[in-house]
Amino acid sequence: MNLFRTKTIGADVHGETGLLRTLGAGDLVLLGIGAIVGAGVFVLTGVAAATQAGPALVLSFVLASCACAFAGLCYAELAATVGGCGSAYGYAYAALGEIVAWIIGWALILEYGMAVSAVAVGWSGYFNNALTAAGIELPAAILSAPGAGNGGVVNLPAMLIIALLGLLLSFGVRNSARFNAAIVFVKLAAIAIFIVIAAGNVKPDNWSPFLPFGWQGVVNGAALIFFAYIGFDAVSTAAEETRNPQRNMPIGIIGSLAVCTVIYMLVAGLLTGIAPYFTLNTPSPVSEALLNLGFRWGAALVAAGAIAGLTSVMLVMYYGLSRVLFAMSRDGLLPERFAAVNARTHTPRIVILFIGVVAACAAGFTPIGAIAHLVNIGTLFAFVIVCVGVIVLRRSQPNLKRPFQVPWSPLVPLLGVFFCLYLMVNLPAITWIYFLIWMGFGLLVYAAYSVRHSHIGLGS
Numbered sequence: 421m422n423l424f425r426t427k428t429i430g431a432d433v434h435g436e437t438g439l440l441r442t443l444g445a446g447d448l449v450l451l452g453i454g455a456i457v458g459a460g461v462f463v464l465t466g467v468a469a470a471t472q473a474g475p476a477l478v479l480s481f482v483l484a485s486c487a488c489a490f491a492g493l494c495y496a497e498l499a500a501t502v503g504g505c506g507s508a509y510g511y512a513y514a515a516l517g518e519i520v521a522w523i524i525g526w527a528l529i530l531e532y533g534m535a536v537s538a539v540a541v542g543w544s545g546y547f548n549n550a551l552t553a554a555g556i557e558l559p560a561a562i563l564s565a566p567g568a569g570n571g572g573v574v575n576l577p578a579m580l581i582i583a584l585l586g587l588l589l590s591f592g593v594r595n596s597a598r599f600n601a602a603i604v605f606v607k608l609a610a611i612a613i614f615i616v617i618a619a620g621n622v623k624p625d626n627w628s629p630f631l632p633f634g635w636q637g638v639v640n641g642a643a644l645i646f647f648a649y650i651g652f653d654a655v656s657t658a659a660e661e662t663r664n665p666q667r668n669m670p671i672g673i674i675g676s677l678a679v680c681t682v683i684y685m686l687v688a689g690l691l692t693g694i695a696p697y698f699t700l701n702t703p704s705p706v707s708e709a710l711l712n713l714g715f716r717w718g719a720a721l722v723a724a725g726a727i728a729g730l731t732s733v734m735l736v737m738y739y740g741l742s743r744v745l746f747a748m749s750r751d752g753l754l755p756e757r758f759a760a761v762n763a764r765t766h767t768p769r770i771v772i773l774f775i776g777v778v779a780a781c782a783a784g785f786t787p788i789g790a791i792a793h794l795v796n797i798g799t800l801f802a803f804v805i806v807c808v809g810v811i812v813l814r815r816s817q818p819n820l821k822r823p824f825q826v827p828w829s830p831l832v833p834l835l836g837v838f839f840c841l842y843l844m845v846n847l848p849a850i851t852w853i854y855f856l857i858w859m860g861f862g863l864l865v866y867a868a869y870s871v872r873h874s875h876i877g878l879g880s
Contacts, residue, residue, distance in 0.1 A: 425876050427521075429502050440593065440661060441661055442593060442594045442597070447597045448673075449672050450600060451597065455733055456649055456650070457604075457611075457683060458732065462705075465705065465706070466702060475627040475630050477692060483638065484643075485649070485677070488677055489677065490833070490836030492677045494807045494832070499673060500669050500822065505658070508803075509748060512805050515809040519866070531650075535651075535737040537779045538783075540783040543577070543731065544783075563577070565785050574785060575785075578783035579784040585731075585734055592765045600732050607725040607726075610721050610726075611725060614690070617710060618691065621694050626693050654740035655673050657739065657744060691705065704726065706722050706726075738776075741775055743768075745758055752873040757770055758770055758771040758774065794854055794855060796843075801844070810833045
């Protein structure tokens with residue numbers, strides 16, 4: 421039994437998979453922005469400024485963007501070279517072997533699955549706040565899960581938004597991309613409104629002292645807001661539904677990272693310019709800062725942008741999870757029924773439905789916020805594998821056609837590994853415990869089912 425058997429490179433990109441190639445470079449950039457710009461810009465900027473970096477949060481975003489850029493460049497090379505809708509799972513299968521691919525695929529299921537459910541809970545809170553502001557009061561029993569401490573029985577809004585997004589995804593990636601583009605426009609419009617208002621109300625005194633927590637505060641801030649970038653890797657799951665993926669995947673990954681970095685830096689700089697940094701540790705710092713300036717209409721539009729932002733994050737994460745499960749099932753590592761593609765919509769409807777039921781139940785009936793930080797470790801683990809995969813493939817297959825190449829390899833991939841491992845080892849111990857339990861369960865599943873049903877292992 422060869423646990424490190426590898427998959428043929430390019431088979432999924434050039435073969436006929438049943439999925440429809442309809443996405444262009446612009447669609448991929450918008451998918452990336454949809455996944456990245458969410459709670460990070462509307463919430464995390466205030467928290468990080470108030471507790472970690474102060475006005476120097478702008479420098480924290482520079483550091484975090486450098487770390488993400490290393491991983492992003494590696495993703496771009498493997499997406500263009502290896503391809504496939506499995507993202508880091510597929511890259512690991514081609515470069516490092518089946519057992520490594522299974523481990524990273526299992527981690528991606530954790531990352532995307534937890535993200536969908538956790539963000540749905542956050543969306544429910546923003547949605548309820550919007551209804552309350554409009555004079556509509558929903559019963560507490562349907563606003564939170566049992567055990568959340570609010571007398572809740574079920575988080576019904578969270579379940580409903582997951583169901584609606586699942587319905588949208590089941591009707592085709594083209595429709596989902598169009599909806600995502602509209603949502604991205606809404607939240608970018610809200611951010612643009614904030615930028616215009618804030619630019620005319622900056623008080624330079626708020627930027628002094630610029631380094632209230634010293635340089636260590638900048639570093640700590642970078643570690644915190646690094647996770648605001650989580651989501652760009654979901655772009656790579658669209659490889660089999662992208663026209664000319666060798667060209668468009670790198671544009672989508674790097675382009676979305678670049679746009680989001682500029683957005684984050686502008687918002688961080690202006691937010692700390694219109695309000696003292698120590699007042700920003702609130703659930704909605706951007707809208708509250710506008711309220712304090714007397715721009716109620718601006719605050720309302722930013723709140724709408726926050727709801728739109730969370731919606732697009734859920735949509736792209738849900739999409740990414742469905743494609744990872746689809747890829748693993750197509751390889752025989754999970755039940756092949758999940759790999760069935762609907763002939764009319766060209767979508768894996770069965771796996772989309774399965775994810776919707778599980779994620780909706782998790783969001784509706786469990787206090788998922790307590791373990792939502794598992795998204796972080798799953799993502800960083802995937803980043804490490806992707807960076808290592810670039811190094812291994814450069815050595816094992818130096819003549820492989822690479823439409824996009826990471827510059828200064830292996831230095832850039834090694835820096836990506838270093839940054840990601842550094843952040844992983846600094847995560848709380850309880851995160852590692854949950855992660856290892858999940859991985860242990862995954863290895864049991866692999867030993868009991870996957871290793872015996874693998875298509876490569878069966879010679880098919």
